[in-house]
Amino acid sequence: MPFPISEATPVRFAGPLPDACDVVVIGGGVIGVMTAWNLAERGLRVTLCEKGRIAGEQSSRNWGWIRQQGRDFGELPIMMESLRHWKSLSQEFGEALGFRQEGVMYLARTEAEMAGFEAWRAEARSFGVDTEMQSAGQVAERIAGAATPWKGGLFTASDARAEPWVAVPLLAEGAQARGAVIVENCAVRALDIAGGRVTGVVTEQGSIACDQVVLAGGAWSALFARAHGVAIPQLSVRATVMATEPLPQVFAGNAADDAFAFRRRADGGYTLAPGAAHDFFIGPDAFRNFGLYLPVLKKDFRSTKFLPAAPSHYPDAWGTPRRWAADATSPFERMRVLNPEPSARIVADVCQSFAACFPHLGAPKLKAAWAGMIDTMPDVVPVVDRVAALPGLVLATGMSGHGFGIGPGFGRVIADLVAGNDTGHDLHRFRLTRFTDGSKIAPGPSL
Numbered sequence: 001m002p003f004p005i006s007e008a009t010p011v012r013f014a015g016p017l018p019d020a021c022d023v024v025v026i027g028g029g030v031i032g033v034m035t036a037w038n039l040a041e042r043g044l045r046v047t048l049c050e051k052g053r054i055a056g057e058q059s060s061r062n063w064g065w066i067r068q069q070g071r072d073f074g075e076l077p078i079m080m081e082s083l084r085h086w087k088s089l090s091q092e093f094g095e096a097l098g099f100r101q102e103g104v105m106y107l108a109r110t111e112a113e114m115a116g117f118e119a120w121r122a123e124a125r126s127f128g129v130d131t132e133m134q135s136a137g138q139v140a141e142r143i144a145g146a147a148t149p150w151k152g153g154l155f156t157a158s159d160a161r162a163e164p165w166v167a168v169p170l171l172a173e174g175a176q177a178r179g180a181v182i183v184e185n186c187a188v189r190a191l192d193i194a195g196g197r198v199t200g201v202v203t204e205q206g207s208i209a210c211d212q213v214v215l216a217g218g219a220w221s222a223l224f225a226r227a228h229g230v231a232i233p234q235l236s237v238r239a240t241v242m243a244t245e246p247l248p249q250v251f252a253g254n255a256a257d258d259a260f261a262f263r264r265r266a267d268g269g270y271t272l273a274p275g276a277a278h279d280f281f282i283g284p285d286a287f288r289n290f291g292l293y294l295p296v297l298k299k300d301f302r303s304t305k306f307l308p309a310a311p312s313h314y315p316d317a318w319g320t321p322r323r324w325a326a327d328a329t330s331p332f333e334r335m336r337v338l339n340p341e342p343s344a345r346i347v348a349d350v351c352q353s354f355a356a357c358f359p360h361l362g363a364p365k366l367k368a369a370w371a372g373m374i375d376t377m378p379d380v381v382p383v384v385d386r387v388a389a390l391p392g393l394v395l396a397t398g399m400s401g402h403g404f405g406i407g408p409g410f411g412r413v414i415a416d417l418v419a420g421n422d423t424g425h426d427l428h429r430f431r432l433t434r435f436t437d438g439s440k441i442a443p444g445p446s447l
């Protein structure tokens with residue numbers, strides 16, 4: 001399958017839309033898909049509405065890393081559970097998912113970076129993760145022919161990867177096989193609210209009555225929620241990715257330093273990306289939430305390029321309406337698949353860094369370059385919570401650049417939250433009120 005998924009990808013899930021169900025899931029990325037899967041398994045009638053294509057946005061555009069390493073400690077237990085789910089999913093779907101457990105390596109060019117790795121590893125040990133520090137010699141044994149003089153690294157052998165643009169649509173087929181109704185080309189325009197609680201949704205294909213709605217809309221969640229008076233301080237950044245033609249293997253797992261990240265795909269090419277660089281389009285939400293983002297900006301300022309405005313119809317473009325009528329075309333239909341242009345500057349820089357590190361491979365020939373809008377939160381930690389002010393609405397968004405690996409784990413957790421079951425994890429770290437209750441913003445590790 002060509003990557004990533006776009007509007008040119010044929011519709012694979014066409015409903016039909018029911019008049020009523022128990023739960024509507026908004027958004028067909030990995031979070032919505034795995035939530036629908038788990039809700040269906042619990043015997044609930046679930047409908048997933050996707051405005052474009054399953055996995056059209058972040059969930060087919062990501063690097064495919066499934067990592068425990070470097071996670072926020074609030075997320076780590078859910079991520080460890082998620083890895084167990086990935087293993088059983090790979091048994092159900094076989095090779096097709098592209099699941100391979102060959103490790104994640106972070107590479108340090110400075111002693112300060114090594115100290116940061118060691119601090120994370122020391123705390124992670126109590127969770128039982130198999131993360132180890134690596135000397136320069138151990139790195140050289142694992143990564144063949146690298147010219148970069150790394151001081152050492154951080155390595156988690158049990159971390160893994162999968163091929164996102166294949167995996168997430170397959171998982172959607174699995175959700176459908178368990179009874180979830182999935183409808184592509186079906187934007188949810190608004191919630192139906194009666195007596196102060198959610199009673200359904202209005203979609204472009206008609207209304208669905210339901211008791212609960214899960215908002216898993218990725219970069220669109222804040223725009224949708226705000227129209228109903230729910231403020232999510234979410235922003236998005238553009239992240240550029242590229243795919244090389246097949247090349248010899250230099251490392252079996254996934255690796256990154258502060259300049260570039262790489263991992264070999266199932267087709268023998270590498271998926272390359274910058275280690276940290278990304279672009280940020282300034283819009284009304286950036287002004288609204290500026291204060292909340294100061295702590296993370298201080299850490300990340302150098303890796304962010306600021307651009308004055310997003311292209312038309314992006315969630316936080318200056319011209320995007322903040323209110324719309326439920327019986328008219330909404331911003332969600334105007335942009336079925338958010339498919340940003342990759343940054344030519346970043347593509348050139350990353351290719352140069354990769355070639356300088358692996359001179360024996362020569363200049364990489366690219367077969368594709370693309371970008372995705374990463375939905376992020378002020379502390380780089382998701383929001384997974386019920387909205388107290390609007391009973392029936394559950395938020396599952398702001399995965400902050402690491403939602404692919406944790407998707408199966410969060411899907412299970414969110415389904416139990418919706419079903420009123422014990423989720424088995426402490427979700428305090430993911431509450432929406434942390435941005436308004438006077439709590440200090442505590443950014444997760446940007447490792």
Ligand SMILES: Cc1cc2nc3c(=O)[nH]c(=O)nc-3n(C[C@H](O)[C@H](O)[C@H](O)COP(=O)(O)OP(=O)(O)OC[C@H]3O[C@@H](n4cnc5c(N)ncnc54)[C@H](O)[C@@H]3O)c2cc1C
Nearest residue numbers: 027029031051059062063065188218372399402403404405
């Ligand atoms: C370049 C890049 C690299 C990344 N690398 C990794 C990685 O290696 N490992 C990792 O774990 N994570 C990674 N991530 C992050 C990961 O891809 C995301 O966190 C994850 O895919 C988010 O899933 P989601 O379901 O929340 O959102 P999305 O995949 O963005 O899906 C949201 C969906 O909701 C739909 N939608 C929105 N509003 C509506 C509406 N009103 N009606 C109907 N549908 C709607 C959208 O069309 C979209 O398809 C990366 C992300 C990017 C962009």
